[in-house]
Amino acid sequence: MRNLWFSAVAVVVAALVFAAARLIGNPYVYFAGYVVLQYVVLATAWNILGGYTGYVNFGTAAFFALGAYATVVLHKIAPATPLPAMMLVGGVLSALTGLGMGYLTLRLRGTFFSIATLAMAVVVQTLVTNWNFVGGSRGAYIIRPSHAPLFSGDYTQYLFLVMLGLCVVAIGIARAIEKSRLGFGFAAIRDDEHAAEASGVPTLRLKLIATALSGGLMGMAGAPLPYYVTYLDPASGFNLSYAVNTIAMPLIGGTSTWAGPLIGAVLLGTLQQVATVTISSALSLLIVGVLLVIFVIAAPRGIVGWFRR
């Protein structure tokens, strides 16, 4: 019941955000807002495995790019496929990849697991770079429709709306997990995997669920990317900044709750967008680095943890 109420409130807030963007009327709001919302989904997804379960994933870019390249493939073979369906396909593909990666790597712990996820990202990037059908290293051009379906406005508004909807779904899932049996199981694994197993928690199964959920949401977040950038190459799809930002945002916001990644992504994402326009796009990763250092020293449990002291 509480989850239903939360979902209803989240939908109302999302509707208000979209209405506010329409009211402002500046197209750049949608461009910049889309990136921030994309990071809300990525950070929330990362936090399901990294924050709730304690397994640090450096392979965000792989899951994200898999979703994006699933859209490129669908755009080539079935261009009439609606974007939400493409997102579902990208999500399922990334979730299955997460499941496979999890099965191979989740017996590793700590740094070893993290390095394995990074290695997986490199492997996937190499495969995509050498796959001509999706453009290989040359990249692929996607022609974005000029108008949004369902309502009047350009397609960027539609991308913004779709990502806003995905934010509601991702946050709703994260919130529902948090105080559920599954969430307690994740937290037990994070705190002490050996003790969790000895308490009856099926650790491998739960870790696979976390990896699949996290990977699936990341894939869904990546699926609309080709329509947003209109040109996708491996260097941009697998950009390291996705992995860095996605880890930094929950760490800055706080990893113990659904609100942490949301706060971190909105704060850091907005700062980066403002810096891109006012100073330089190259500054955005510097901002992440400086903020990370400050938070690691001053508030290691993030903004949410700082207020909960």
Added chain:
Amino acid sequence: MTEPLLQVKGLGKRFGGFVALSEVDLTVNNGERVGLIGPNGSGKSTFVNCLCGSLRNDQGDVTFAGHRMNGLSAHQRIRRGIARSFQLPRPFGTMTLAENVLIPILYAAESKHHIGSTRARGRCLDLLQMVGLHAKADAKPAELTQIEMRKLELARALASEPRLLIADEAMAGLTHREVDDILALLMTLNSQGVTIIMIEHIMRAVLSFSQRLVVLVAGRKIADGAPEDVIRQPDVVAAYLGS
């Protein structure tokens, strides 16, 4: 004749070239209190880990309540009724005490019969009351003293509704009085029908608790019998004091 609760036959475990356990047999009957002793490095913890599924035994069979346990993981064994407390307490540090106890209720006890969230919370508080920690139900493990940490370990093991509890050095590092507290608690649990294997170095506690004493030395069982007889056996004396 009733079937034993736990039957271990020819249990063996090697770590590379090192033989940690060799041909260990053990039978534990329902409701029994068994003490397991041995010098450091004798294989007690390896034996416990093999019983609980944290380690896979290389040889032998573990049968519990008539079911073969070989190949089952730790979480499957606790669901079947084998619970343990850890030698060094391993609480879930970010959770409250109530949540610590809730985990085995949700994942082990719930698999046996439906409990529901309201009753689960009530059961947490009951268990914490049993071990004397109910006033700290919302505290974090970091706020606990050594004996409270040991009690939390026991409460968490009991939350799974075990038939067999393996208390692995549950009294290590405690004062004389605290040892008596834990002993009283274990006696109460046993009187409620829980079979207990106590692994302990504190001989006073082992002797007053155990109905039967088993001695492991260098991975082999060298004695099994009434405590007063076992401690007089020459090879047991030699293992502890030197020949």
